[in-house]
């Protein structure tokens with residue numbers, strides 16, 4: 001089922017980059033952003049929830065929504081795609097895992113040194129002074145979509161805690177972005193899994209790998225057919241495609 005040229009590119013690869021988006025966690029029950037009907041941005045307005053202006057305007061709305069998302073992640077488990085990626089790292093000379101996801105399912109599947117381009121739901125920090133709280137947050141039982149919830153206060157300065165994610169209009173963490181671009185420019189094969197590739201600058205990662213001559217493999221049931229001879233589309237759910245590809 002997998003093209004022989006692809007299998008051989010994978011077998012001979014010395015540095016593999018795996019670049020993931022929301023689709024890799026879909027089979028764990030975490031909603032994606034842009035899928036029709038189930039995507040978060042189909043049901044919620046990113047301008048009201050995922051920008052610093054939104055938080056300034058209505059911190060309780062934003063905090064409650066992110067607490068609902070954090071609760072959903074805590075209630076879910078890594079799926080066969082996360083597990084296959086963690087396993088692949090043990091079978092290639094070098095692997096760099098770059099994710100746009102704000103969940104921790106790669107880590108819970110056993111992946112190490114995950115580069116999180118868009119931060120994490122699990123590392124809130126102070127909106128005013130940027131310091132992280134000393135105590136881990138408790139997990140409230142949030143209804144679907146969340147409810148208004150006052151953010152906890154910073155123990156250092158009394159400011160409000162904010163989710164530790166990168167909102168629209170905010171810069172990505174510089175060290176993470178540099179490490180991602182460097183790995184993309186050096187790898188010989190990049191697996192892009194479950195991303196629509198529309199959010200920049202993260203979406204540049206697979207472009208950089210392709211432009212540097214790497215084989216690029218997209219795993220996405222809704223992916224666009226690809227033209228290049230070193231670019232492949234596997235139009236299957238990640239939880240089916242990855243265990244099969246990496247077998």
Ligand code: BV8
Nearest residue numbers: 021022023032033034100169194195196199200222237238
């Ligand atoms: C910045 C918050 C510089 C965290 C997210 C043009 C117009 C307007 C704006 C811009 C523009 N060009 C660039 C921008 C800026 C903007 C941007 O890119 N906008 C786009 C949308 C147009 N970018 C930014 O603002 C970035 N910052 O540029 O800073 C700067 C700074 C200051 C001043 C000047 C400049 C910051 C971007 C960070 C945004 N944060 N979310 C959160 O709440 O989670 S974005 C959001 O999208 C997610 O975080 C996610 O990481 C990201 C990418 O989405 P995907 O992961 O790809 O998910 P999606 O749902 O789209 O796709 C899922 C795919 O999976 C689908 O294709 C589906 O078919 C597939 N799938 C489904 N099931 C499966 C599957 N695949 C496999 N298996 C399955 N089972």
Ligand code: ZN
Nearest residue numbers: 126129154157
């Ligand atoms: Zn503070």
